[in-house]
Amino acid sequence: MxxxxxxxxxxxxxxxxxxxxxxxxxxxxxxxxxxxxxxxxxxxxxxxxxxxxxxxxxxxxxxxxxxxxxxxxxxxxxxxxxxxxxxxxxxxxxxxxxxxxxxxxxxxxxxxxxxxxxxxxxxxxxxxxxxxxxxxxxxxxxxxxxxxxxxxxxxxxxxxxxxxxxxxxxxxxxVTGVFTADPRYVKKARKLDSISYDEMLELANLGAGVLHPRAVEFAKNHQVTLIVRSSMEEVKGTTVEEEATMEQNLIVRGLAFEDKLTKITIERLPNQYDTMSTLFSLLANQGINVDVIIQQVTSDHGLNVSCTINTSDLGKAIDALHDNKPTLCYSTIRHESSLAKVSIVGSGMVSNPGVAADMFKVLGKEEIEVKMVSTSEIAVSTVVPDGDMVRAAEALHAFFGLDDNEKEKINKVKEAAL
Amino acid sequence: MxxxxxxxxxxxxxxxxxxxxxxxxxxxxxxxxxxxxxxxxxxxxxxxxxxxxxxxxxxxxxxxxxxxxxxxxxxxxxxxxxxxxxxxxxxxxxxxxxxxxxxxxxxxxxxxxxxxxxxxxxxxxxxxxxxxxxxxxxxxxxxxxxxxxxxxxxxxxxxxxxxxxxxxxxxxxxVTGVFTADPRYVKKARKLDSISYDEMLELANLGAGVLHPRAVEFAKNHQVTLIVRSSMEEVKGTTVEEEATMEQNLIVRGLAFEDKLTKITIERLPNQYDTMSTLFSLLANQGINVDVIIQQVTSDHGLNVSCTINTSDLGKAIDALHDNKPTLCYSTIRHESSLAKVSIVGSGMVSNPGVAADMFKVLGKEEIEVKMVSTSEIAVSTVVPDGDMVRAAEALHAFFGLDDNEKEKINKVKEAAL
The missing domain is CATH 3.40.1160.10 (Acetylglutamate kinase-like)
Structure with a gap:
């Protein structure tokens, strides 16, 4: 039994x-x-x-x-x-x-x-x-x-x-399962029959709120087959398991996006081994969740560090940075709000080095400015103006073949974009 | 500490x-x-x-x-x-x-x-x-x-x-403590400084709802000093302990009363050893709380049994008795509603055999009909018409010297009653 x-x-x-x-x-x-x-x-x-x-x-x-x-x-x-x-x-x-x-x-x-x-x-x-x-x-x-x-x-x-x-x-x-993108924003989002733990984990971490990342991680570590399904409708859900057996041909399995982000840049930090750890420990201790991080060495060997935070944490972050200016020894803080993060996820990316490039091409074609980029084994995230978030998501959704039953269209879109 | x-x-x-x-x-x-x-x-x-x-x-x-x-x-x-x-x-x-x-x-x-x-x-x-x-x-x-x-x-x-x-x-x-009687009914009720466990137990069992009988029993068995006091007013409460040190001279320490009772009489039951246990097990199994019980042998050696129940349980009791008429072998059921129980409580009663008699005299003087009586070591309970409950309680409260600071009156009331 x-x-x-x-x-x-x-x-x-x-x-x-x-x-x-x-x-x-x-x-x-x-x-x-x-x-x-x-x-x-x-x-x-x-x-x-x-x-x-x-x-x-x-x-x-x-x-x-x-x-x-x-x-x-x-x-x-x-x-x-x-x-x-x-x-x-x-x-x-x-x-x-x-x-x-x-x-x-x-x-x-x-x-x-x-x-x-x-x-x-x-x-x-x-x-x-x-x-x-x-x-x-x-x-x-x-x-x-x-x-x-x-x-x-x-x-x-x-x-x-x-x-x-x-x-x-x-x-x-x-919801009835895991979708290629949030269907409230991307009209052509499609329910997936299956998805791998790693892909689900990336989607979950990137803000696709169906499953909590910790639960997915636990399922992966113990090889528990997860099924995400609707409590209201009797329809087949999405199976999360080791190898997504369906749709193997898709390089990108889904999109995730979130808005209300702020990019904060701390300029001319001393270029020392402990600068980054001091800076991010400080923010973490204030309970500020830091996402995409970029570090750049300036011409005079100082450090410029940028990261994204939730806009709701901006005041707290600036206070903490100001209070610790003597320790951190930076020159100025700049920040830019009204940003969003758009990410593509798929385990097929590992063996497809051109995916990030494709992503930038699509966004370039749409004339969407990419403010920051971060990548993992199976995801590429870009920070864009939040007014462009949905348009970016829709264009990427179409380009990577995720649109609902419109396979014949895909090639045309690709041709147009490249 | x-x-x-x-x-x-x-x-x-x-x-x-x-x-x-x-x-x-x-x-x-x-x-x-x-x-x-x-x-x-x-x-x-x-x-x-x-x-x-x-x-x-x-x-x-x-x-x-x-x-x-x-x-x-x-x-x-x-x-x-x-x-x-x-x-x-x-x-x-x-x-x-x-x-x-x-x-x-x-x-x-x-x-x-x-x-x-x-x-x-x-x-x-x-x-x-x-x-x-x-x-x-x-x-x-x-x-x-x-x-x-x-x-x-x-x-x-x-x-x-x-x-x-x-x-x-x-x-x-x-409430601010344990009273000689429920002050909502008996205007001259007085707060007691102290009371013994047994007296409190009788009062609690008789329906004076300040403390639950099981808690009092537990306190008595483990000699825990209980203090009943107000959560709103900063006033001295009532101490419940082994020997009530104050007011030792009072034979009756308090009154309890409750209304909405029905007397039910089952007539001509067979006079056998197991009649009473069969009858009361039946009622207990229906969750019917039975209080004062009177048993009487009829001239032809049958049994008449009367008891009080809460009037809300009357329908359930009659159903149960009817359903089991073949087993119980009684002739008729009579019942009388709109009754109340009035009880006097005091550990001094044990050594004062005349207390019950005094109680009947007071009620007789007030022309209150006593329907049933039950006694314990430290309490006497009478069942009376519920319209007479408060009057009975007030008369008894005065007679037994419980009225608020009116000691000089007590003797006069006693003389008038006897």
């Missing part, structure tokens, strides 16, 4: 009607003869309400106590889903993170899973019960309740699937 | 403002140099909201899952109180039932505490922290979350006080 793990996010369990629908889905899966473990998030806006309560008390809530507070959200959902299952005649049991044996680091609000002891879950499965596990939460070695940070329920599901050697881990969400 | 335990109920932590007030109270107690453990209930109406969610899903929620659901309420409160404490500079930590080592039977919704392992609580106290413990909840031997049933947070507080050998256990509530 095979075991499957499935995860339903907050919108999928947003109210009592939806909770009953999830129970029906679990029943159907069990009727197929599967052992079913289901991970759920907190109901819809319930986490926001709890955060609001905390904010009414303090501007600076204690992380341990935030975990204590927020983990109640998932605990409510698991109990309600089990009640709904029992109501339709399915024996079921709910387990909090600690009851499900989910051990984490002793870190609050963003703990990593260190180990899973699935004995309790397995026993209940062997007794024929549907097992509901509270997502996003675990317990540290000293018995404190911890949370896994953003996307934590995905990670809970993947980790349980690995520990239980499950056949697959289905992530039910409000 | 002495340890004190205090408990705040749902209304005392009903909103953010009240939670901050509780934090201030804890701080003041710590500033006195005490180690402070605080047990809190769920915020105001939050439990009702959770129950409503469950009822939207099923008419018959699973008890284990109800415990899973409802225990989130106290978990929310403990985290918020700790945040409020940290905001005013007090180091603090929150602990759920299982984290505080509160072990219970493997029963849901009404578990009894079997053991407390206070190591975790003690460690945090020794580190100088305020410790917040979620009331009403514990963990069974097999790791399930359980709840202690009604009044459970009182029991949590008392049990922790016993395990920690605390100096006292203060129960903060919305």
């Amino acid at each position: 095979t075991t499957v793990v499935q995860k339903f996010g907050g919108t999928s369990v947003g109210d009592v009607t939806k909770i009953k629908r999830v129970a029906e889905k679990i029943k159907r899966k069990m009727d197929e003869g599967k052992k079913v473990v289901t991970v759920v998030s907190a109901m819809g806006k319930s986490t926001d309400k709890l955060v609001e309560l905390a904010n009414d008390i303090t501007d600076n809530p204690d992380p341990r106590e935030m975990d204590m507070l927020l983990t109640t959200g998932e605990q409510v959902t698991i109990s309600l889903v089990v009640m709904a299952l029992k109501e339709i005649g399915v024996d079921a049991v709910s387990l909090t993170g600690w009851q499900a044996g989910i051990k984490t680091e002793d870190v609050h609000q963003d703990a990593r899973i260190t180990d899973i002891d699935p004995v309790n879950v397995q026993e209940h499965l062997d007794e024929g019960k549907a097992v509901l596990v509270a997502g996003f939460q675990g317990v540290s070695e000293n018995g404190d309740i911890t949370t896994l940070g953003r996307g934590g329920s995905d990670t809970t599901a993947v980790a349980l699937a690995a520990a239980l050697k499950a056949q697959s881990c289905s992530i039910f969400t409000d | 002495t340890t004190v335990v205090q408990k705040f109920g749902g209304t005392s932590v009903g909103d953010v403002t009240k939670i901050k007030r509780v934090a201030e109270k804890i701080k003041r107690k710590m500033d006195e140099g005490k180690k402070v453990v605080t047990v809190v209930s769920a915020m105001g109406k939050s439990t009702d909201k959770l129950v409503e969610l469950a009822n939207d899903i099923t008419d018959n929620p699973d008890p284990r899952e109800m415990d899973m659901l409802l225990t989130t309420g106290e978990q929310v409160t403990i985290s918020l109180v700790v945040m409020a404490l940290k905001e005013i500079g007090v180091d603090a930590v929150s602990l759920t039932g299982w984290q505080a080592g509160i072990k219970t039977e493997d029963v849901h919704q009404d578990a009894r505490i079997t053991d407390i392992d206070p190591v975790n609580v003690q460690e945090h106290l020794d580190e100088g922290k305020a410790v917040l413990v979620a009331g009403f909840q514990g963990v069974s031997e097999n790791g399930d979350i359980t709840t202690l049933g009604r009044g459970g947070s009182d029991t949590t507080a008392v049990a922790l006080a016993a395990a920690l050998k605390a100096q006292s256990c203060s129960i903060f509530t919305d």
